[in-house]
Amino acid sequence: MNRIFVRQFLRHPRAVSTPFEIWPSLADKMASNIEGKLVVEWGSGLGAITLPILRQLPEEGELYCFDTDREFCEELRDKTRDDPRITVYNSDAQEMYFFLGMGKVPDTIVCSVPFQMIKRKERGALLRLAAQSPLFMPMQYYLPIFDGKPPRMMRVHKRYFKEVQWNPIPVKDHFPPAGYYLCRNNHD
Numbered sequence: 001m002n003r004i005f006v007r008q009f010l011r012h013p014r015a016v017s018t019p020f021e022i023w024p025s026l027a028d029k030m031a032s033n034i035e036g037k038l039v040v041e042w043g044s045g046l047g048a049i050t051l052p053i054l055r056q057l058p059e060e061g062e063l064y065c066f067d068t069d070r071e072f073c074e075e076l077r078d079k080t081r082d083d084p085r086i087t088v089y090n091s092d093a094q095e096m097y098f099f100l101g102m103g104k105v106p107d108t109i110v111c112s113v114p115f116q117m118i119k120r121k122e123r124g125a126l127l128r129l130a131a132q133s134p135l136f137m138p139m140q141y142y143l144p145i146f147d148g149k150p151p152r153m154m155r156v157h158k159r160y161f162k163e164v165q166w167n168p169i170p171v172k173d174h175f176p177p178a179g180y181y182l183c184r185n186n187h188d
């Protein structure tokens, strides 16, 4: 367990949501699904998904990360300082277009902001933003007792996206159990 991550979880339990960083089993899968050259990550933390994304991102690609936790942002900037493709903003993901500019729509948005912990209004605002992109990829923790059934957030995502696919990671490969959605809108 990472000391900084656990400390920030104890300080801000709702925003960070667990004392565990996302495991490579999930992070690598999410990163392998990114599409396009303009990628945004919401809730980048210490970079558990960010670094795999950078490994997949084309040389001419751009990655913009948003996290409300200042210490996480400082650490992540430090870890990635030699890579000109990444910019880390210590800001709420809701401010994305303020930083990107209105004309710049991300090809993919990767997200580990804990939707089950934040206010409904905040979640709705984020999903409305996400729905402007062709691919939104949020991760989610789930209870494996509902064998095979997608988590309840599936219904919420379906209000904003035409196509939603739930991809759980096998329970033995991730703790707490987690998976990710591929949510697509066709903007043609």
Ligand SMILES: C[S@@+](CC[C@H](N)C(=O)[O-])C[C@H]1O[C@@H](n2cnc3c(N)ncnc32)[C@H](O)[C@@H]1O
Residues within 6 Å of the ligand: 015, 016, 017, 018, 020, 021, 022, 042, 043, 044, 045, 046, 047, 048, 049, 066, 067, 068, 069, 072, 091, 092, 093, 094, 112, 113, 114
């Ligand atoms: C579950 S942690 C995931 C961290 C990291 N991606 C990982 O894989 O270990 C959730 C992260 O979302 C950030 N966060 C929560 N609400 C946010 C918001 N509205 N905008 C941006 N980041 C947010 C937290 O600070 C935290 O770093």
